[in-house]
Amino acid sequence: MIVNHIISIQKKRLIKILVLSVFILCTTSLQAQTLNEIDKAITVKIDSIISLLTIEEKIAMCHAQSKFSSTGVPRLGIPELWMSDGPHGIRAEMNWDNWDYANWTNDYVTAFPALTCLAATFNPGLSKEYGVSLGEEARYRGKDVLLGPGVNIYRTPLNGRNFEYMGEDPFLASIMVVPYIHGVQQSGVATCVKHYALNNQEHWRGHINVEVSDRALNEIYLPAFKAAIIDGESWSIMGAYNKFRGEHCCHNQILLNDILKNKWSFDGVVISDWGGTHSTEESIYNGLDLEMGTPSNNNISKRFPYNNNFLGQSFLDKIISGEVEEYILDDKVKRILRLMYRTSLDKNRPFGSINTKAHSNTAYRVATEGIVLLQNSDIFLPINRSANITIAVIGENATKSMTIGGGSSELKAGYEVSPLEGLRKQFKNATIIHSPGYSSESKSEKDKQELKKEALSIAKTADVVLFIGGLNKNHSQDSESSDRQHYNLPYNQDDLIGSIAKVNKNTAVILISGNAVSMPWRNKVMSIVQSWYLGSEAGNAIASIISGEVNPSGKLPFSFPKKLLDNAAHYYGELSYPGNGDTQYYKEDILVGYRWHDTKKINPEFAFGHGMTYTSFKLSAIISDKKNYSSFDTIKISCNVENTGEVNGSEVIQVYVGKKNSKVKRAFKELKGFKKISILKGGSKEINIFIEVDKLAFYDETISNWNIEKGDYIIYIGNASDNISKELKITII
Ligand code: BGC
Numbered sequence: 001m002i003v004n005h006i007i008s009i010q011k012k013r014l015i016k017i018l019v020l021s022v023f024i025l026c027t028t029s030l031q032a033q034t035l036n037e038i039d040k041a042i043t044v045k046i047d048s049i050i051s052l053l054t055i056e057e058k059i060a061m062c063h064a065q066s067k068f069s070s071t072g073v074p075r076l077g078i079p080e081l082w083m084s085d086g087p088h089g090i091r092a093e094m095n096w097d098n099w100d101y102a103n104w105t106n107d108y109v110t111a112f113p114a115l116t117c118l119a120a121t122f123n124p125g126l127s128k129e130y131g132v133s134l135g136e137e138a139r140y141r142g143k144d145v146l147l148g149p150g151v152n153i154y155r156t157p158l159n160g161r162n163f164e165y166m167g168e169d170p171f172l173a174s175i176m177v178v179p180y181i182h183g184v185q186q187s188g189v190a191t192c193v194k195h196y197a198l199n200n201q202e203h204w205r206g207h208i209n210v211e212v213s214d215r216a217l218n219e220i221y222l223p224a225f226k227a228a229i230i231d232g233e234s235w236s237i238m239g240a241y242n243k244f245r246g247e248h249c250c251h252n253q254i255l256l257n258d259i260l261k262n263k264w265s266f267d268g269v270v271i272s273d274w275g276g277t278h279s280t281e282e283s284i285y286n287g288l289d290l291e292m293g294t295p296s297n298n299n300i301s302k303r304f305p306y307n308n309n310f311l312g313q314s315f316l317d318k319i320i321s322g323e324v325e326e327y328i329l330d331d332k333v334k335r336i337l338r339l340m341y342r343t344s345l346d347k348n349r350p351f352g353s354i355n356t357k358a359h360s361n362t363a364y365r366v367a368t369e370g371i372v373l374l375q376n377s378d379i380f381l382p383i384n385r386s387a388n389i390t391i392a393v394i395g396e397n398a399t400k401s402m403t404i405g406g407g408s409s410e411l412k413a414g415y416e417v418s419p420l421e422g423l424r425k426q427f428k429n430a431t432i433i434h435s436p437g438y439s440s441e442s443k444s445e446k447d448k449q450e451l452k453k454e455a456l457s458i459a460k461t462a463d464v465v466l467f468i469g470g471l472n473k474n475h476s477q478d479s480e481s482s483d484r485q486h487y488n489l490p491y492n493q494d495d496l497i498g499s500i501a502k503v504n505k506n507t508a509v510i511l512i513s514g515n516a517v518s519m520p521w522r523n524k525v526m527s528i529v530q531s532w533y534l535g536s537e538a539g540n541a542i543a544s545i546i547s548g549e550v551n552p553s554g555k556l557p558f559s560f561p562k563k564l565l566d567n568a569a570h571y572y573g574e575l576s577y578p579g580n581g582d583t584q585y586y587k588e589d590i591l592v593g594y595r596w597h598d599t600k601k602i603n604p605e606f607a608f609g610h611g612m613t614y615t616s617f618k619l620s621a622i623i624s625d626k627k628n629y630s631s632f633d634t635i636k637i638s639c640n641v642e643n644t645g646e647v648n649g650s651e652v653i654q655v656y657v658g659k660k661n662s663k664v665k666r667a668f669k670e671l672k673g674f675k676k677i678s679i680l681k682g683g684s685k686e687i688n689i690f691i692e693v694d695k696l697a698f699y700d701e702t703i704s705n706w707n708i709e710k711g712d713y714i715i716y717i718g719n720a721s722d723n724i725s726k727e728l729k730i731t732i733i
Pocket of ligand 1: 085086147194273274
């Protein structure tokens with residue numbers, strides 16, 4: 001009897017499982033439903049599946065099964081989750097359980113420009129296009145989660161990973177990150193916004209404890225993450241390596257539970273950075289859902305090698321003993337299942353595509369729109385591409401691959417056009433001679449002198465010198481896990497550029513970097529072009545800017561201080577950066593980047609928002625729609641933009657706001673709106689920029705909330721933070 005009863009229970013369970021498995025896999029046509037309905041339908045499904053899972057199955061879903069995947073439940077048709085770096089292309093396949101590449105032959109990809117370049121476009125539409133292309137490549141490569149975008153704020157020019165982020169301004173980063181996320185996720189691939197939060201340096205990243213005020217946290221370091229979660233609806237987020245107020249960010253009560261999951265109602269998955277998990281207890285209670293990158297323990301158990309993860313056996317033991325209640329485990333698993341329904345279990349997701357012409361075009365467009373023309377004395381650039389001249393191209397970066405190196409964002413690019421190749425393709429009538437002039441490899445003094453001598457000899461006789469140098473993706477340059485050791489250009493480039501300019505005044509410097517550098521040679525050269533890590537289309541894009549095929553329109557997403565001590569984080573000394581080995585204090589508080597330069601009246605070498613063009617623009621008729629606004633109003637700024645030059649071009653109109661006589665400390669002004677606009681030569685357009693009054697609020701620590709101060713504000717309208725055409729006074733009543 002009893003046996004029969006058990007068999008019948010088992011049969012019933014089996015039938016239920018079968019029905020549900022079919023139910024899971026055949027997601028009903030979700031297309032016709034609204035997003036809300038889809039979410040509700042998914043929640044119902046998840047609730048029913050959870051009861052079918054054993055505790056062991058649920059635990060297994062909460063940690064890695066290999067370097068870049070976590071396990072599913074095959075008997076129920078629950079798939080594995082596959083992840084890939086990010087953030088500017090899909091990384092090559094790695095081995096199952098070590099950091100070596102797997103040497104596949106079908107994992108070549110389009111390398112898109114790094115995110116500093118994307119931010120420098122100031123073009124949210126292009127960010128969407130970027131996301132769409134990237135999502136398609138991720139999907140084609142079978143990825144469910146893309147480990148990016150990165151939105152840590154640019155605090156110091158020494159941070160080795162700034163090139164993966166979107167600059168120093170929280171407003172710019174917030175506006176640019178949202179369309180990227182929408183673009184990627186429309187392919188049914190989740191973005192994983194990283195590194196949440198305060199991972200603003202690589203030095204000591206695994207343990208440094210960041211102490212920062214609530215105000216700076218909310219006004220400077222969190223807004224881009226908040227926008228990514230609330231407006232972008234990113235389906236996952238990655239915890240950072242460092243600590244915040246004593247707790248590692250991958251299991252941090254304040255960041256993950258209080259802010260992310262409670263205040264921002266995040267219903268997706270918190271994924272640890274690889275190896276960023278340090279405690280079972282904190283991981284269980286402080287918001288981590290999926291532990292990745294903790295080393296496996298192959299020696300002990302080959303069958304369950306990741307059991308030793310913090311959310312592995314020890315988590316299981318605590319559930320079985322009753323020390324931890326199962327609903328805590330269920331919450332993590334439900335989030336993971338929800339992520340699957342949004343990605344791998346969405347049967348409507350497209351198939352994706354890779355290495356297409358369209359993706360190359362996107363990479364080229366972003367690269368050309370992001371390159372920033374910093375200086376152009378006597379309209380030295382552009383150089384006529386049909387001219388019959390000799391061009392000396394000097395510098396190692398003219399030929400060095402920049403898709404290789406840099407850490408986890410390294411790519412196996414299907415192709416990468418070097419600057420030298422790009423120039424040779426476009427300047428067909430010119431004689432182009434290349435000489436590296438310096439080397440990033442260790443060389444004897446004699447060899448270094450030889451390189452310099454050779455470069456100077458070609459510089460002397462050339463009509464034009466294009467010096468293509470800067471940083472690179474080597475360790476201690478623009479690269480993960482270490483910071484730069486100084487603010488100067490490495491490998492004696494400062495001296496080399498100075499010597500070149502002495503023998504040939506017709507010199508332009510093209511800097512390839514993701515960071516600001518000092519420029520002691522600035523006044524000795526004619527032009528300076530800030531080129532980022534541009535990916536597959538690098539050389540084509542650089543050549544197009546040099547030749548004027550494309551009119552530059554990029555704007556700096558971060559300030560270039562004249563010297564390191566002019567940067568706020570460094571001004572306050574070692575305790576501020578890099579810290580005392582244990583803790584660092586963000587003493588500059590809210591005055592990051594141009595907020596510091598403006599407020600303290602320290603002129604930068606090049607200011608945030610600066611970027612020149614081969615034409616000229618005139619802003620006129622700059623007005624606000626009213627003089628007085630209530631806290632619920634939206635301020636409308638109108639402006640006429642005229643292209644007064646000889647070529648078509650694009651300009652970024654920037655609107656900053658500052659509060660006079662504030663009762664709290666304020667930055668002199670802060671970016672609150674911008675618009676990029678293309679105008680034919682001789683043409684003009686009227687633009688409107690809207691600012692909601694509540695965006696002028698400061699984070700008031702006395703009430704732990706945003707506070708809109710009443711009174712007079714100045715609105716600054718211009719085309720760079722240091723080039724303001726008009727100031728308007730308005731009043732919040
Ligand atoms: C990096 C992450 C990356 C992960 C996986 C970590 O070292 O900090 O950004 O996504 O590795 O490669």
